[in-house]
Amino acid sequence: GAVVSQHPSWVICKSGTSVKIECRSLDFQATTMFWYRQFPKQSLMLMATSNEGSKATYEQGVEKDKFLINHASLTLSTLTVTSAHPEDSSFYICSANLPDTQYFGPGTRLTVL
Amino acid sequence: QKEVEQDPGPLSVPEGAIVSLNCTYSNSAFQYFMWYRQYSRKGPELLMYTYSSGNKEDGRFTAQVDKSSKYISLFIRDSQPSDSATYLCAMRESNAGNMLTFGGGTRLMVKP
Numbered sequence: 001g002a003v004v005s006q007h008p009s010w011v012i013c014k015s016g017t018s019v020k021i022e023c024r025s026l027d028f029q030a031t032t033m034f035w036y037r038q039f040p041k042q043s044l045m046l047m048a049t050s051n052e053g054s055k056a057t058y059e060q061g062v063e064k065d066k067f068l069i070n071h072a073s074l075t076l077s078t079l080t081v082t083s084a085h086p087e088d089s090s091f092y093i094c095s096a097n098l099p100d101t102q103y104f105g106p107g108t109r110l111t112v113l
Numbered sequence: 114q115k116e117v118e119q120d121p122g123p124l125s126v127p128e129g130a131i132v133s134l135n136c137t138y139s140n141s142a143f144q145y146f147m148w149y150r151q152y153s154r155k156g157p158e159l160l161m162y163t164y165s166s167g168n169k170e171d172g173r174f175t176a177q178v179d180k181s182s183k184y185i186s187l188f189i190r191d192s193q194p195s196d197s198a199t200y201l202c203a204m205r206e207s208n209a210g211n212m213l214t215f216g217g218g219t220r221l222m223v224k225p
Binding site (some may be wrong): 004006032041042043044046049093095097098100101102103104105106107109 | 154211217
Protein backbone atom coordinates (compact mmCIF):
# COMPACT_ATOMS: atom_id res chain seq x y z
CA GLY A 1 0.00 0.00 0.00
CA ALA A 2 0.88 3.66 -0.29
CA VAL A 3 3.04 5.03 2.51
CA VAL A 4 2.66 8.46 4.02
CA SER A 5 5.01 9.77 6.69
CA GLN A 6 4.69 12.65 9.12
CA HIS A 7 7.33 14.48 11.07
CA PRO A 8 7.56 15.03 13.94
CA SER A 9 5.43 12.33 15.54
CA TRP A 10 5.03 14.45 18.63
CA VAL A 11 6.00 17.94 19.67
CA ILE A 12 5.72 20.03 22.80
CA CYS A 13 6.04 23.77 22.49
CA LYS A 14 5.51 26.94 24.49
CA SER A 15 2.49 29.13 23.94
CA GLY A 16 3.15 31.76 21.27
CA THR A 17 5.64 29.77 19.26
CA SER A 18 5.11 28.29 15.79
CA VAL A 19 5.28 24.62 14.92
CA LYS A 20 5.77 23.07 11.48
CA ILE A 21 4.51 19.58 10.65
CA GLU A 22 5.66 17.79 7.51
CA CYS A 23 3.65 15.27 5.49
CA ARG A 24 5.40 13.21 2.83
CA SER A 25 4.20 10.62 0.35
CA LEU A 26 7.09 8.17 0.22
CA ASP A 27 6.43 5.97 -2.80
CA PHE A 28 4.01 7.99 -4.90
CA GLN A 29 3.21 11.51 -5.95
CA ALA A 30 0.17 13.28 -4.58
CA THR A 31 -1.18 16.45 -6.15
CA THR A 32 -3.66 16.68 -3.29
CA MET A 33 -3.11 16.16 0.42
CA PHE A 34 -5.54 16.68 3.27
CA TRP A 35 -4.97 17.92 6.80
CA TYR A 36 -7.17 16.70 9.64
CA ARG A 37 -7.44 17.39 13.32
CA GLN A 38 -8.64 14.81 15.82
CA PHE A 39 -9.64 15.31 19.43
CA PRO A 40 -9.66 12.38 21.88
CA LYS A 41 -12.36 9.81 21.17
CA GLN A 42 -13.65 11.80 18.21
CA SER A 43 -13.55 11.27 14.49
CA LEU A 44 -11.35 13.17 12.09
CA MET A 45 -12.19 16.77 11.32
CA LEU A 46 -11.04 18.02 7.92
CA MET A 47 -9.13 21.28 8.23
CA ALA A 48 -7.98 21.95 4.71
CA THR A 49 -7.21 20.52 1.30
CA SER A 50 -3.66 21.12 0.11
CA ASN A 51 -3.06 21.30 -3.62
CA GLU A 52 0.44 21.23 -5.13
CA GLY A 53 1.37 24.56 -6.59
CA SER A 54 -1.71 26.44 -5.44
CA LYS A 55 -3.31 27.83 -2.32
CA ALA A 56 -4.94 25.49 0.13
CA THR A 57 -8.69 25.31 0.52
CA TYR A 58 -9.75 25.70 4.13
CA GLU A 59 -12.88 24.32 5.73
CA GLN A 60 -15.33 26.71 7.33
CA GLY A 61 -14.18 27.87 10.72
CA VAL A 62 -10.49 27.08 10.17
CA GLU A 63 -8.28 30.16 10.38
CA LYS A 64 -6.02 30.22 7.33
CA ASP A 65 -3.65 32.71 8.94
CA LYS A 66 -3.20 30.46 11.93
CA PHE A 67 -2.83 27.17 10.09
CA LEU A 68 -0.49 27.87 7.19
CA ILE A 69 -0.32 25.15 4.56
CA ASN A 70 2.34 24.87 1.88
CA HIS A 71 2.36 22.15 -0.79
CA ALA A 72 5.59 22.92 -2.59
CA SER A 73 6.15 19.57 -4.27
CA LEU A 74 4.25 16.45 -5.29
CA THR A 75 5.53 14.59 -2.23
CA LEU A 76 5.55 17.20 0.53
CA SER A 77 2.94 19.31 2.28
CA THR A 78 3.57 21.26 5.46
CA LEU A 79 1.23 22.60 8.11
CA THR A 80 2.50 25.42 10.31
CA VAL A 81 0.58 26.24 13.45
CA THR A 82 1.43 29.88 14.08
CA SER A 83 1.40 31.47 17.52
CA ALA A 84 0.24 28.24 19.06
CA HIS A 85 -1.95 28.27 22.15
CA PRO A 86 -3.02 25.48 24.50
CA GLU A 87 -6.34 25.11 22.67
CA ASP A 88 -4.37 24.13 19.55
CA SER A 89 -3.17 21.01 21.34
CA SER A 90 -4.48 18.10 19.33
CA PHE A 91 -3.61 15.18 17.07
CA TYR A 92 -2.93 16.37 13.52
CA ILE A 93 -3.13 13.84 10.69
CA CYS A 94 -2.39 14.29 7.01
CA SER A 95 -3.47 12.11 4.14
CA ALA A 96 -2.41 11.84 0.53
CA ASN A 97 -4.80 11.44 -2.31
CA LEU A 98 -4.65 8.59 -4.82
CA PRO A 99 -7.30 7.84 -7.46
CA ASP A 100 -9.12 5.37 -5.24
CA THR A 101 -8.97 6.86 -1.77
CA GLN A 102 -6.86 8.59 0.84
CA TYR A 103 -3.86 7.13 2.64
CA PHE A 104 -3.10 8.54 6.04
CA GLY A 105 0.09 9.46 7.83
CA PRO A 106 0.78 8.28 11.38
CA GLY A 107 -0.22 11.61 12.92
CA THR A 108 1.52 14.29 14.96
CA ARG A 109 0.59 14.95 18.55
CA LEU A 110 0.96 18.62 19.41
CA THR A 111 0.98 19.78 23.01
CA VAL A 112 1.13 23.51 23.66
CA LEU A 113 2.10 24.50 27.19
CA GLN B 114 -28.79 14.46 11.37
CA LYS B 115 -25.27 13.47 10.40
CA GLU B 116 -24.65 12.22 6.88
CA VAL B 117 -22.98 9.09 8.24
CA GLU B 118 -24.04 7.45 11.49
CA GLN B 119 -21.88 4.95 13.32
CA ASP B 120 -22.41 3.45 16.76
CA PRO B 121 -19.54 4.76 18.92
CA GLY B 122 -19.38 1.67 21.14
CA PRO B 123 -17.30 0.62 22.90
CA LEU B 124 -17.96 -2.86 21.63
CA SER B 125 -16.39 -5.54 23.80
CA VAL B 126 -16.15 -9.13 22.55
CA PRO B 127 -14.21 -12.26 23.56
CA GLU B 128 -11.34 -13.46 21.43
CA GLY B 129 -12.54 -15.59 18.52
CA ALA B 130 -15.93 -13.90 18.23
CA ILE B 131 -17.40 -12.60 15.00
CA VAL B 132 -17.64 -8.82 15.08
CA SER B 133 -20.13 -6.77 13.11
CA LEU B 134 -19.51 -3.05 12.66
CA ASN B 135 -22.10 -0.93 10.90
CA CYS B 136 -22.71 2.46 9.34
CA THR B 137 -25.80 4.02 7.87
CA TYR B 138 -25.82 7.00 5.58
CA SER B 139 -28.35 9.39 4.15
CA ASN B 140 -26.66 10.67 0.98
CA SER B 141 -27.63 8.45 -1.95
CA ALA B 142 -24.79 10.00 -3.99
CA PHE B 143 -22.20 8.11 -1.97
CA GLN B 144 -20.75 5.48 -4.29
CA TYR B 145 -17.41 4.49 -2.74
CA PHE B 146 -17.07 2.97 0.70
CA MET B 147 -14.07 2.40 2.92
CA TRP B 148 -13.24 1.00 6.31
CA TYR B 149 -10.25 2.30 8.22
CA ARG B 150 -8.71 0.91 11.39
CA GLN B 151 -7.12 3.35 13.81
CA TYR B 152 -5.00 2.28 16.75
CA SER B 153 -4.63 4.67 19.64
CA ARG B 154 -2.35 7.61 18.82
CA LYS B 155 -1.87 6.42 15.22
CA GLY B 156 -3.20 7.45 11.84
CA PRO B 157 -6.06 5.52 10.18
CA GLU B 158 -5.06 2.48 8.12
CA LEU B 159 -7.12 1.49 5.08
CA LEU B 160 -8.65 -1.95 5.55
CA MET B 161 -11.27 -2.31 2.87
CA TYR B 162 -12.39 -0.36 -0.17
CA THR B 163 -15.47 -1.16 -2.22
CA TYR B 164 -17.79 0.56 -4.66
CA SER B 165 -20.51 -1.95 -5.39
CA SER B 166 -23.31 -3.50 -3.43
CA GLY B 167 -22.54 -6.95 -2.13
CA ASN B 168 -19.69 -8.52 -0.23
CA LYS B 169 -15.93 -8.16 -0.51
CA GLU B 170 -13.69 -10.47 1.45
CA ASP B 171 -10.06 -10.04 2.48
CA GLY B 172 -8.76 -12.59 4.94
CA ARG B 173 -10.72 -12.34 8.17
CA PHE B 174 -12.46 -9.15 7.01
CA THR B 175 -15.63 -8.91 4.93
CA ALA B 176 -17.10 -5.61 3.80
CA GLN B 177 -20.76 -5.55 2.92
CA VAL B 178 -22.58 -2.76 1.11
CA ASP B 179 -26.33 -2.41 0.66
CA LYS B 180 -26.92 0.75 -1.34
CA SER B 181 -30.70 0.27 -1.41
CA SER B 182 -30.79 0.42 2.38
CA LYS B 183 -27.88 2.88 2.66
CA TYR B 184 -26.13 0.53 5.03
CA ILE B 185 -22.59 -0.82 5.15
CA SER B 186 -20.99 -3.35 7.43
CA LEU B 187 -17.58 -4.72 8.28
CA PHE B 188 -17.38 -8.26 9.64
CA ILE B 189 -14.32 -9.54 11.44
CA ARG B 190 -14.04 -13.30 11.85
CA ASP B 191 -12.01 -15.00 14.56
CA SER B 192 -11.35 -11.67 16.24
CA GLN B 193 -8.00 -11.22 17.94
CA PRO B 194 -6.85 -8.89 20.73
CA SER B 195 -4.75 -7.15 18.08
CA ASP B 196 -8.00 -6.14 16.37
CA SER B 197 -8.75 -3.85 19.32
CA ALA B 198 -8.90 -0.40 17.77
CA THR B 199 -11.32 2.22 16.52
CA TYR B 200 -12.93 1.42 13.19
CA LEU B 201 -14.00 4.29 10.96
CA CYS B 202 -16.28 3.97 7.99
CA ALA B 203 -15.81 6.52 5.22
CA MET B 204 -17.54 7.18 1.95
CA ARG B 205 -17.49 9.56 -0.97
CA GLU B 206 -19.41 10.64 -4.02
CA SER B 207 -18.24 9.84 -7.54
CA ASN B 208 -17.09 13.34 -8.37
CA ALA B 209 -16.07 14.55 -4.93
CA GLY B 210 -12.33 14.67 -5.62
CA ASN B 211 -11.79 12.04 -2.95
CA MET B 212 -13.33 14.16 -0.22
CA LEU B 213 -14.35 11.61 2.36
CA THR B 214 -17.22 11.74 4.82
CA PHE B 215 -16.42 9.79 7.97
CA GLY B 216 -18.52 8.07 10.54
CA GLY B 217 -17.75 8.85 14.14
CA GLY B 218 -15.88 5.58 14.66
CA THR B 219 -16.61 2.47 16.72
CA ARG B 220 -14.20 1.49 19.44
CA LEU B 221 -13.69 -2.28 19.53
CA MET B 222 -12.12 -4.22 22.37
CA VAL B 223 -11.32 -7.90 21.91
CA LYS B 224 -10.61 -9.56 25.23
CA PRO B 225 -8.26 -12.55 25.40
